[in-house]
Amino acid sequence: MLNLPILSTIALSPYFISSASAAIGYFFSPVGRATKCELDWRAREKAGSANKTPNSACEEAFKSNGNIPFFWMGHYRATTPSDPTDLGGVKAVFADGNICSAAHVDKKGMNIKSPDWYKNPITINEKGIFNTTVNMCVHADMKPNYFQAFLSKEDYIVN
Numbered sequence: 001m002l003n004l005p006i007l008s009t010i011a012l013s014p015y016f017i018s019s020a021s022a023a024i025g026y027f028f029s030p031v032g033r034a035t036k037c038e039l040d041w042r043a044r045e046k047a048g049s050a051n052k053t054p055n056s057a058c059e060e061a062f063k064s065n066g067n068i069p070f071f072w073m074g075h076y077r078a079t080t081p082s083d084p085t086d087l088g089g090v091k092a093v094f095a096d097g098n099i100c101s102a103a104h105v106d107k108k109g110m111n112i113k114s115p116d117w118y119k120n121p122i123t124i125n126e127k128g129i130f131n132t133t134v135n136m137c138v139h140a141d142m143k144p145n146y147f148q149a150f151l152s153k154e155d156y157i158v159n
């Protein structure tokens with residue numbers, strides 16, 4: 001169980017923002033954009049369906065660059081300054097609006113502004129803290145020493 005304070009940032013981005021020594025991986029639960037879009041995409045492919053993905057934001061991401069944004073979630077990483085707790089340094093790596101793609105041009109569909117992205121509801125206590133269990137999938141045999149989860153404010157307006 002993690003006690004995480006609510007962060008005042010711009011987008012839900014459940015991908016590792018890693019220092020040079022951190023692992024490559026992603027949050028599986030609560031599910032993130034790319035993970036959920038990939039699961040929907042694979043279910044669609046497995047069923048042999050030519051229909052759109054069930055989520056319109058995922059469909060727009062697909063239109064932006066095919067299924068590339070949905071695969072290789074472990075590649076949603078970027079090397080931040082030597083002190084990953086320095087939020088200013090992290091912001092310098094990611095231009096505003098590019099955090100969900102980890103600033104990868106080929107995954108730009110994850111940055112599309114849409115009120116239709118999957119949401120993971122949380123309950124915040126009176127101290128501004130919420131409890132959650134985070135499940136991660138790590139692609140490399142490294143020990144992550146730090147990660148950050150960026151959450152949208154409840155009143156965040158997409159457009």
